Amino acid sequence: VAGFLSSARDVFGVLIVALTSGLILLLPVGLAVLLGARYWSWWRFTFGLEHDHERGGRPVLRVDSGVFQRSVRRIPIDRIQRVEELRAWHHRLLGLACLRVDTAGGGGGGEVDLDALARSDAAAVRRQLDDARRAPVAEPAAGSAATVAAPVEPEVEVPVLALGTRRLAAAGITGSQLLVMLAVGTWLLQLLEDVPGAPSAEEAVAGAELPRTVLSIVLGVALFGALWVGLAAAAAVLTYHGFVVRRVGQDLVVRRGLLDVRETVVPRRRIQAVRLEQNLLRRPFGYTSVRLVTAGDPERESGQVLVPALTPTEVVELLAIALPGVRVPPLEKAPPVARRRAVVRRLSAAAVLVAAVALLLPAERSVPVAVGVLVVAVVLGLDAYRGLGLGRADALVATRTGSLVRTTWLVPDARTQSVRVRRSFFQRRSALATVHLDVAGLSRGARVVDRPERRGAELAVEVLATVPR
Amino acid sequence: VLRLWRIEAAIWWAVAVLVLGGLAVLVVLADAEPWVAVLLVAALVLLGGLALVAPGVRYRSWRYDVGEEGLLLEHGVLTRTTSLTPYRRIQHVDVASGPIERSLGLGHLVLHTASATTDAELPGIPLGDADELRSTILERAGAGDAV
Numbered sequence: 001v002a003g004f005l006s007s008a009r010d011v012f013g014v015l016i017v018a019l020t021s022g023l024i025l026l027l028p029v030g031l032a033v034l035l036g037a038r039y040w041s042w043w044r045f046t047f048g049l050e051h052d053h054e055r056g057g058r059p060v061l062r063v064d065s066g067v068f069q070r071s072v073r074r075i076p077i078d079r080i081q082r083v084e085e086l087r088a089w090h091h092r093l094l095g096l097a098c099l100r101v102d103t104a105g106g107g108g109g110g111e112v113d114l115d116a117l118a119r120s121d122a123a124a125v126r127r128q129l130d131d132a133r134r135a136p137v138a139e140p141a142a143g144s145a146a147t148v149a150a151p152v153e154p155e156v157e158v159p160v161l162a163l164g165t166r167r168l169a170a171a172g173i174t175g176s177q178l179l180v181m182l183a184v185g186t187w188l189l190q191l192l193e194d195v196p197g198a199p200s201a202e203e204a205v206a207g208a209e210l211p212r213t214v215l216s217i218v219l220g221v222a223l224f225g226a227l228w229v230g231l232a233a234a235a236a237v238l239t240y241h242g243f244v245v246r247r248v249g250q251d252l253v254v255r256r257g258l259l260d261v262r263e264t265v266v267p268r269r270r271i272q273a274v275r276l277e278q279n280l281l282r283r284p285f286g287y288t289s290v291r292l293v294t295a296g297d298p299e300r301e302s303g304q305v306l307v308p309a310l311t312p313t314e315v316v317e318l319l320a321i322a323l324p325g326v327r328v329p330p331l332e333k334a335p336p337v338a339r340r341r342a343v344v345r346r347l348s349a350a351a352v353l354v355a356a357v358a359l360l361l362p363a364e365r366s367v368p369v370a371v372g373v374l375v376v377a378v379v380l381g382l383d384a385y386r387g388l389g390l391g392r393a394d395a396l397v398a399t400r401t402g403s404l405v406r407t408t409w410l411v412p413d414a415r416t417q418s419v420r421v422r423r424s425f426f427q428r429r430s431a432l433a434t435v436h437l438d439v440a441g442l443s444r445g446a447r448v449v450d451r452p453e454r455r456g457a458e459l460a461v462e463v464l465a466t467v468p469r
Numbered sequence: 470v471l472r473l474w475r476i477e478a479a480i481w482w483a484v485a486v487l488v489l490g491g492l493a494v495l496v497v498l499a500d501a502e503p504w505v506a507v508l509l510v511a512a513l514v515l516l517g518g519l520a521l522v523a524p525g526v527r528y529r530s531w532r533y534d535v536g537e538e539g540l541l542l543e544h545g546v547l548t549r550t551t552s553l554t555p556y557r558r559i560q561h562v563d564v565a566s567g568p569i570e571r572s573l574g575l576g577h578l579v580l581h582t583a584s585a586t587t588d589a590e591l592p593g594i595p596l597g598d599a600d601e602l603r604s605t606i607l608e609r610a611g612a613g614d615a616v
Contacts, residue, residue: 418555418587464555
């Protein structure tokens with residue numbers, strides 16, 4: 001039933017096609033095919049835990065699926081990067097859950113959804129996966145080729161942090177939800193204007209008999225602002241409601257959500273990097289968002305754990321648990337020659353904008369706009385230079401970039417897959433280089449921007465020196 | 470591999486000739502501004518020059534070293550890139566070859582790590598050597614899961 005409900009979008013698609021094409025008689029056939037295919041697909045989907053004798057009896061999650069093309073996947077339990085329990089609206093309606101198991105594979109092939117499990121079954125499967133993952137490697141019994149399962153130690157549960165509604169609302173008001181709400185609002189207005197016979201927004205405002213006083217305009221703007229901010233806050237509260245992080249043995253367990261409830265288990269040793277982000281609005285409040293990067297499909301970074309807004313003390317506490325034994329080093333500034341590069345980079349982008357403005361506007365209006373754009377570009381360039389930072393300690397690289405949004409990456413050397421040192425034509429003239437640290441689970445790796453060429457090369461060698469030989 | 474890149478550049482130029490040349494002919498037939506046709510022909514000549522020179526410049530900028538511990542690549546003309554990929558990070562290695570490569574007896578080797586951004590592709594490997602090179606690299610990669 002949950003499978004059918006989750007294909008509500010497909011059902012809606014069939015309905016639209018049937019109604020718009022006038023082939024309403026084909027609607028029952030379309031729905032029967034769709035639901036039949038769903039049922040068959042569900043019938044063919046089976047999973048279970050088995051033991052891989054070629055890998056010393058280590059447990060493997062086996063998933064059989066496919067209607068026309070049968071597929072058998074065997075995922076070694078110790079390769080699982082993350083387990084997430086998702087309870088969307090249709091799951092909650094039916095008392096079900098979906099278990100999402102992520103591995104390091106990319107391109108959409110790295111995850112398996114065990115959908116529509118009864119809650120008790122989902123909990124039991126999760127327990128089995130956790131027990132199998134946490135169990136020490138079985139030792140061969142004396143005089144026998146068989147293996148003896150080692151006992152599983154009971155896990156200690158420690159609360160790490162919890163975010164209240166007020167904090168979540170603050171995160172929404174100062175975070176990306178603000179832009180999302182603006183985009184949604186614009187889209188809705190567009191949609192309303194597309195309704196046949198409906199007036200455009202300008203016509204509606206012009207036609208409305210509103211008092212045209214300064215006070216009414218101020219009130220109108222304030223009302224719009226309050227609505228916008230309120231919606232952003234509400235969106236964040238809905239998404240992150242009841243946000244709690246717990247440490248259970250060697251895992252971090254994160255729970256959140258009001259309508260769609262998610263509980264994600266991240267083995268701490270699978271954390272590849274940590275991203276700290278602070279935008280212009282959050283800087284005065286000292287709030288930072290923290291993303292714990294685990295390996296998986298880089299196109300699905302949203303599947304990674306994101307803590308929306310933490311105070312500096314909470315960031316330190318979370319890092320102490322996410323990257324145990326790692327000290328975040330102080331950041332050193334980029335060399336002065338990098339200042340020119342930072343400014344020129346933004347000026348080049350601004351020059352394109354200025355050229356477009358010059359083409360579109362008359363000279364008397366384009367000149368002040370162009371001057372304004374260039375001044376903003378210089379200010380952003382100087383701010384970006386101030387934001388550049390690099391720190392090294394305890395086999396970890398800390399690197400900071402960005403202007404409007406400051407991003408700090410913490411990448412343990414042991415998690416770096418490869419390193420690229422890039423020098424553009426202009427960087428070579430200033431003897432600078434940018435070092436890219438390639439990490440699993442990211443579509444764009446962490447960057448150390450504009451460091452002296454020699455330091456860049458040294459850093460690349462240092463980082464990879466810890467790779468086991 | 471230089472020959473391969475020259476053939477590829479010639480093919481791209483031929484496509485440009487078809488597209489830009491066709492547009493130039495249309496411009497002339499439509500009695501449009503003559504400078505548009507001149508501009509298109511100039512672009513074609515420029516692209517032709519690039520197709521002639523670029524493969525040699527690209528070839529001279531390419532270096533690679535299949536070392537004991539990892540793969541070192543250096544490439545790029547305007548932006549120079551040095552990539553280091555330790556073998557222990559490798560998940561799998563692909564040997565691939567397109568039709569032009571096959572006609573020259575060449576293929577390219579792609580080393581995949583758990584990161585989607587790793588830059589580890591070796592072009593112009595003789596097909597006879599590619600499998601052996603792949604086996605050597607996989608042997609050095611060992612059996613860890615690297616993530």
